[in-house]
Amino acid sequence: MSRPGFVLEVDERTPALLVHEGEGFRLEKLPLGSRVIYPPESLPGLTDLQARIRHALRHPVGCEPLPELLRPGMKLTIVFDDLSIPLPPMRTPDIRQRVIEEVLELAAAAGVDDVELIAGNALHRRMTPAELKRTVGERVFRSFFPDHLRNHDAEDRANLVEVGTTKHGEVVEINRRAAESDLIVYVNVTLTAMSGGPKSVSVGLASYRSLKHHHNVHTLRHSRSFNDPPNSAMHHSYHRMAGVLDAHMKIFQIETTVNNDTFPSYVSFLNKREWEWTLRDQAAYLAVKRGNEMVPPAKRRRFWHRTVAPYGITSVTAGAPAEVHEITMRHVLRQQLTEVDGPADIGVFGLPYICPYNVNSIMNPILVMSLGLGYFFNLYRGQPIVRPGGVAIYYHPVRNEFHPVHHPSYIDFFEEVLAETTDPVAIETKYEEQFATDPWYVHLYRNSYAYHGVHPLYMWYWGAHALEHLGDVIFVGGDRRTTSLMGFRSASTLDDALEIARDRVGSSPSITYLHAPPLTMADVR
Amino acid sequence: MNLTLEYHRSPVRYLAGRTATGTRLGTRAAGMLAANLSPLRLLNRPDPRPPGPDWGRVRPLLSGICGSDLGLLTGRNSPYLSAVVSMPFTPGHEVVGELLDDLPGLAKGSRVVLDPVLGCAARGVDPPCAGCASGDRQRCDHITAGAVSAGLQTGYCADTGGGWSRMLVAHFSQLHQVPDDLDDPAAVMVEPLACAIHTVRRVEIPENASVLVVGAGTVGLLTVLALRAHTKAGPVYVVARYPHQRERALAAGATEVVSSDRAARALRRATGGFLATPDRGAEYLLGGADVVFECTGGSGLDAALRVARAGGTVVLSGMPNRSADLTPAWFRELHLVGAYATGGRDFPDALALAHAPPLSGYVDAIYPLSRWRDAIGHASAAGRLGTVKVAFAPHRD
Numbered sequence: 001m002s003r004p005g006f007v008l009e010v011d012e013r014t015p016a017l018l019v020h021e022g023e024g025f026r027l028e029k030l031p032l033g034s035r036v037i038y039p040p041e042s043l044p045g046l047t048d049l050q051a052r053i054r055h056a057l058r059h060p061v062g063c064e065p066l067p068e069l070l071r072p073g074m075k076l077t078i079v080f081d082d083l084s085i086p087l088p089p090m091r092t093p094d095i096r097q098r099v100i101e102e103v104l105e106l107a108a109a110a111g112v113d114d115v116e117l118i119a120g121n122a123l124h125r126r127m128t129p130a131e132l133k134r135t136v137g138e139r140v141f142r143s144f145f146p147d148h149l150r151n152h153d154a155e156d157r158a159n160l161v162e163v164g165t166t167k168h169g170e171v172v173e174i175n176r177r178a179a180e181s182d183l184i185v186y187v188n189v190t191l192t193a194m195s196g197g198p199k200s201v202s203v204g205l206a207s208y209r210s211l212k213h214h215h216n217v218h219t220l221r222h223s224r225s226f227n228d229p230p231n232s233a234m235h236h237s238y239h240r241m242a243g244v245l246d247a248h249m250k251i252f253q254i255e256t257t258v259n260n261d262t263f264p265s266y267v268s269f270l271n272k273r274e275w276e277w278t279l280r281d282q283a284a285y286l287a288v289k290r291g292n293e294m295v296p297p298a299k300r301r302r303f304w305h306r307t308v309a310p311y312g313i314t315s316v317t318a319g320a321p322a323e324v325h326e327i328t329m330r331h332v333l334r335q336q337l338t339e340v341d342g343p344a345d346i347g348v349f350g351l352p353y354i355c356p357y358n359v360n361s362i363m364n365p366i367l368v369m370s371l372g373l374g375y376f377f378n379l380y381r382g383q384p385i386v387r388p389g390g391v392a393i394y395y396h397p398v399r400n401e402f403h404p405v406h407h408p409s410y411i412d413f414f415e416e417v418l419a420e421t422t423d424p425v426a427i428e429t430k431y432e433e434q435f436a437t438d439p440w441y442v443h444l445y446r447n448s449y450a451y452h453g454v455h456p457l458y459m460w461y462w463g464a465h466a467l468e469h470l471g472d473v474i475f476v477g478g479d480r481r482t483t484s485l486m487g488f489r490s491a492s493t494l495d496d497a498l499e500i501a502r503d504r505v506g507s508s509p510s511i512t513y514l515h516a517p518p519l520t521m522a523d524v525r
Numbered sequence: 526m527n528l529t530l531e532y533h534r535s536p537v538r539y540l541a542g543r544t545a546t547g548t549r550l551g552t553r554a555a556g557m558l559a560a561n562l563s564p565l566r567l568l569n570r571p572d573p574r575p576p577g578p579d580w581g582r583v584r585p586l587l588s589g590i591c592g593s594d595l596g597l598l599t600g601r602n603s604p605y606l607s608a609v610v611s612m613p614f615t616p617g618h619e620v621v622g623e624l625l626d627d628l629p630g631l632a633k634g635s636r637v638v639l640d641p642v643l644g645c646a647a648r649g650v651d652p653p654c655a656g657c658a659s660g661d662r663q664r665c666d667h668i669t670a671g672a673v674s675a676g677l678q679t680g681y682c683a684d685t686g687g688g689w690s691r692m693l694v695a696h697f698s699q700l701h702q703v704p705d706d707l708d709d710p711a712a713v714m715v716e717p718l719a720c721a722i723h724t725v726r727r728v729e730i731p732e733n734a735s736v737l738v739v740g741a742g743t744v745g746l747l748t749v750l751a752l753r754a755h756t757k758a759g760p761v762y763v764v765a766r767y768p769h770q771r772e773r774a775l776a777a778g779a780t781e782v783v784s785s786d787r788a789a790r791a792l793r794r795a796t797g798g799f800l801a802t803p804d805r806g807a808e809y810l811l812g813g814a815d816v817v818f819e820c821t822g823g824s825g826l827d828a829a830l831r832v833a834r835a836g837g838t839v840v841l842s843g844m845p846n847r848s849a850d851l852t853p854a855w856f857r858e859l860h861l862v863g864a865y866a867t868g869g870r871d872f873p874d875a876l877a878l879a880h881a882p883p884l885s886g887y888v889d890a891i892y893p894l895s896r897w898r899d900a901i902g903h904a905s906a907a908g909r910l911g912t913v914k915v916a917f918a919p920h921r922d
Contacts, residue, residue: 404802408800412790439797439799440793440798
């Protein structure tokens with residue numbers, strides 16, 4: 001039986017607590033009285049996973065079993081989540097591989113010949129052949145790549161189709177192959193409460209024309225939080241779009257959830273509560289930290305990006321997307337949700353080396369912003385862990401470095417746009433169209449491995465709610481010039497950060513530290 | 526006697542300056558090195574004598590330090606020009622002064638600015654060469670002949686003196702009367718402004734054409750001003766290195782100012798096109814600006830060639846003193862156009878434009894000749910020090 005999440009109040013006996021900071025971490029002594037939100041202990045993974053998958057496909061919720069939906073001569077499209085989840089990537093075989101192999105066996109048994117596999121990468125960069133192979137497995141890759149296993153191309157006008165428009169005037173435009181299929185099987189990994197369900201097809205296979213209806217400043221400012229779908233304007237939009245899709249096509253959704261076994265055994269201390277560290281854990285901490293600090297940044301990055309998570313799978317559910325997702329959400333929250341009493345003056349967050357958009361890449365400053373003020377800040381239900389006008393303190397070096405192949409438009413966005421303004425609305429008004437339609441960015445997105453031109457703007461919008469909510473943002477250990485260019489402040493130590501925050505929150509602020517990863521979602525009452 | 530800063534022939538000092546300023550550290554300390562290693566000396570010489578009847582004496586009130594002067598002192602200028610100068614000479618060709626003699630159309634005591642080109646008329650060569658006959662005196666073929674020694678301009682000729690002294694001589698065809706309402710600091714900018722006007726007239730700039738000005742020193746800023754006053758160019762982008770240059774460029778009419786370290790990327794965003802990244806060397810554009818003005822004196826030429834659109838034009842404004850990879854000129858079929866000095870109506874138009882508000886404050890450092898080392902050092906670091914133009918006030922002690 002896994003122990004539930006809990007909130008620790010720091011007292012004299014509390015040891016220094018682990019805080020992530022990019023490709024490193026530190027032990028930090030928080031002020032007495034600080035609260036620390038820990039997630040529930042990692043749930044046990046399912047045993048006999050293959051049997052569970054088979055069972056889910058044959059006993060779906062809200063629709064017919066998959067074998068009954070398959071028939072000879074039909075057009076079947078299997079869509080799967082791209083490399084942006086889970087984080088870190090899971091050790092192989094990936095759960096998507098296991099599910100896809102099972103679906104393909106059923107399809108073969110039913111005599112379905114016309115099968116295509118598409119990565120639902122939306123405006124993310126294309127997955128490389130190696131990344132595709134890692135996700136779907138050697139067997140599937142060899143059988144389908146490159147002609148029948150590919151990335152979605154949101155700029156291939158000939159292969160996009162407008163399915164319809166929601167009652168709010170939102171255009172639903174998705175991949176033509178999927179839209180014209182008799183059946184879409186969507187294979188998902190739901191890592192956070194924002195993923196999966198209505199988002200899968202409506203976002204993963206969409207174009208900019210469609211995405212701009214929910215990936216905008218207004219929607220994100222009214223998504224409180226975007227990890228709490230009932231209170232997320234973004235999810236309301238997803239639902240409306242999913243309604244249009246449901247009226248036009250058949251989607252068989254297979255959703256999976258993972259437990260909190262985020263780090264492999266050689267850094268297993270990262271999965272544990274500090275006072276439960278064994279001597280071996282403490283030695284491992286010292287060894288890894290020392291080794292980490294000795295190697296150059298590029299090598300350190302390579303090391304961490306080779307790290308894979310030994311996740312256990314906590315659920316496999318198949319059937320109609322809405323019904324499936326309800327069950328999935330229960331599993332996600334069971335693993336991540338911890339109740340907290342009220343917000344604090346200061347929220348503390350340690351930002352790790354990885355986010356959805358720098359897998360096998362570089363965490364550039366814009367991605368740090370979106371991870372901190374977007375993803376981590378929004379890991380709440382009810383209200384943020386920081387009060388309105390409060391201060392968020394993040395730990396990250398915020399280096400001014402970019403991956404030139406993966407993030408070309410990020411470079412221009414950082415150097416040109418942020419030098420002019422950091423206001424999300426001003427950025428959206430003046431620059432979104434330019435970045436979204438720039439032919440060079442479009443070319444690189446389609447033919448190289450670049451994120452779409454508009455993607456850095458979306459990342460900035462991701463933090464729009466936090467920017468509006470917070471009185472100040474401070475990065476401990478952050479590069480001074482880089483943080484300043486983004487409109488934030490930097491501090492060398494937590495004490496310095498608290499001193500800087502003093503103007504906003506006084507000399508005895510209440511502090512809450514969201515202890516993640518492993519992922520923790522605060523249910524703030 | 527005439528207190529003068531004289532440039533004399535000294536191969537040792539020339540090579541020392543050229544070698545020392547050729548290093549990275551030397552580039553940083555170019556001003557100090559130029560002031561101490563260049564073959565420049567302050568001394569008293571007899572007053573220059575007018576070489577002919579239509580020549581008069583001019584008492585410089587202000588005399589600017591030009592980029593080409595600094596190139597001379599650091600040994601960076603091309604030896605190509607050594608054939609068309611005569612030594613020793615007194616540098617200084619950006620001059621506002623007082624006329625000490627009566628000349629045709631100009632009364633003694635007039636305030637005048639100097640058009641430094643020494644063409645056929647000044648040299649008394651008759652008939653004039655084709656260039657001078659057509660009004661393009663800057664193209665004169667007789668700059669080594671006639672009444673005065675070889676010298677492409679006043680400031681490079683042994684017989685005329687130059688602005689960095691208390692007296693020079695000039696032919697009446699070189700002088701333009703300064704209106705009373707134009708003060709000396711604005712008037713000393715007339716010569717470089719005329720050059721800028723001449724530069725933008727060297728090419729046809731279609732209406733709404735995109736233009737890039739590489740460099741935001743004196744030449745770059747004045748080129749922006751000239752573009753706005755005398756062409757119908759569309760967006761004018763400026764590559765600037767320092768914050769004060771950014772502000773001045775915008776005031777002069779630039780559409781957008783981009784930093785020098787990311788000019789190609791910024792221009793790509795502004796004008797469209799693709800960015801190409803070669804294995805070695807700087808990025809370049811497949812696309813880019815219609816017309817590019819290189820206003821750095823050579824260091825920006827390579828960048829200029831890399832960001833001009835295919836079939837576009839690159840104009841060399843200012844004396845180029847660096848080599849550049851000409852592959853883009855071939856591959857992108859660029860027009861490479863030179864723009865030297867002034868001709869036609871450039872000077873009268875510059876006098877009219879010199880009243881423009883952005884010019885005020887351009888001359889913000891004035892030195893006496895006795896502090897010539899400080900002046901040279903200041904001018905060499907003008908961008909870094911927030912200065913546009915450094916000038917001598919030769920009669921100030």
